[in-house]
Amino acid sequence: xxxxxxxxxxGIATSTVIADKIRTHLAARGIDARIxxxxxxxxxxxxxGYDLVVATTQVPSTVSTxxxxxxxxxxxxxxxxxxxxxxxxxxxxxx
Amino acid sequence: xxxxxxxxxxxxxxxxxxxxxxxxxxxxxxxxRLRAGGYVRASYREALLAxxxxxxxxxxxxxxxxxxxxxDAEHVQQAAMAVxxxxxxxxxxxxGDVEATVxxxxxxxxALDDAAGHLRALRQIVGFVQDAPRLRRLSDADSVEQALxxxxxxxxxxxxxxxxxxxxxxxxxxxxxxxxxAEGTRP
Numbered sequence: 001x002x003x004x005x006x007x008x009x010x011g012i013a014t015s016t017v018i019a020d021k022i023r024t025h026l027a028a029r030g031i032d033a034r035i036x037x038x039x040x041x042x043x044x045x046x047x048x049g050y051d052l053v054v055a056t057t058q059v060p061s062t063v064s065t066x067x068x069x070x071x072x073x074x075x076x077x078x079x080x081x082x083x084x085x086x087x088x089x090x091x092x093x094x095x
Numbered sequence: 096x097x098x099x100x101x102x103x104x105x106x107x108x109x110x111x112x113x114x115x116x117x118x119x120x121x122x123x124x125x126x127x128r129l130r131a132g133g134y135v136r137a138s139y140r141e142a143l144l145a146x147x148x149x150x151x152x153x154x155x156x157x158x159x160x161x162x163x164x165x166x167d168a169e170h171v172q173q174a175a176m177a178v179x180x181x182x183x184x185x186x187x188x189x190x191g192d193v194e195a196t197v198x199x200x201x202x203x204x205x206a207l208d209d210a211a212g213h214l215r216a217l218r219q220i221v222g223f224v225q226d227a228p229r230l231r232r233l234s235d236a237d238s239v240e241q242a243l244x245x246x247x248x249x250x251x252x253x254x255x256x257x258x259x260x261x262x263x264x265x266x267x268x269x270x271x272x273x274x275x276x277a278e279g280t281r282p
Contacts (some may be wrong), residue, residue, distance in 0.1 A: 013214045013219065056190050073221075074224075075154045
């Protein structure tokens with residue numbers, strides 16, 4: 001089970017919109033992932049236990065987990081590339 | 096946009112071809128409008144500007160830059176949304192990128208008092224801005240009537256109107272067509 005953390009300014013609205021889209025895509029690709037959300041201020045201590053962070057805010061340098069930009073899921077531009085990058089970071093289809 | 100139209104409270108929260116020299120000036124005047132209508136507290140304006148500095152909300156949508164500024168619920172008295180189109184674009188920071196900016200022509204200013212409502216509104220705005228013809232129609236509007244018509248235009252309907260469920264399933268179909276598919280007829 002891969003773990004993905006979605007990060008935005010509030011941890012509520014923007015991250016939920018993105019989480020919907022990523023969850024749908026990963027399920028369609030047969031990738032088993034748990035998707036959680038948080039707000040960026042929770043990240044100052046760093047994050048551990050996640051395979052990937054998807055963010056619509058600047059992520060603190062204390063975070064060593066790979067980060068993919070969430071912006072494409074809001075603008076619609078570059079969604080395919082972002083999804084591909086997410087898959088690569090999660091190690092591809094592992095069903 | 097079933098959930099967005101009530102947030103406009105009629106016409107007074109729509110500005111068409113607004114003049115502003117900066118994002119701050121625009122946000123200040125929109126916040127003032129919300130304040131005058133009794134939708135937000137006096138603290139909203141400063142909270143809005145501070146949040147935009149810390150977490151910019153510009154979205155580089157192709158053709159029409161969009162921003163979705165907002166402030167925390169504690170500054171809101173009654174849920175509302177102000178929409179502005181600009182005579183000349185103003186510069187916003189790009190969401191999630193401290194160095195990038197985007198020339199913004201359409202602003203959706205959210206003043207929402209609960210998380211579920213914020214989420215519903217944001218889902219619909221994201222669907223709207225990814226629907227290039229509808230966004231273009233809004234940005235090209237010459238009057239409040241035309242802007243309202245653009246906002247009211249039928250979205251590709253696949254989700255139910257029962258948006259009161261805040262979980263993802265019911266709404267995940269509400270996404271508009273991706274921009275690359277948006278030319279010509281809608282699906």
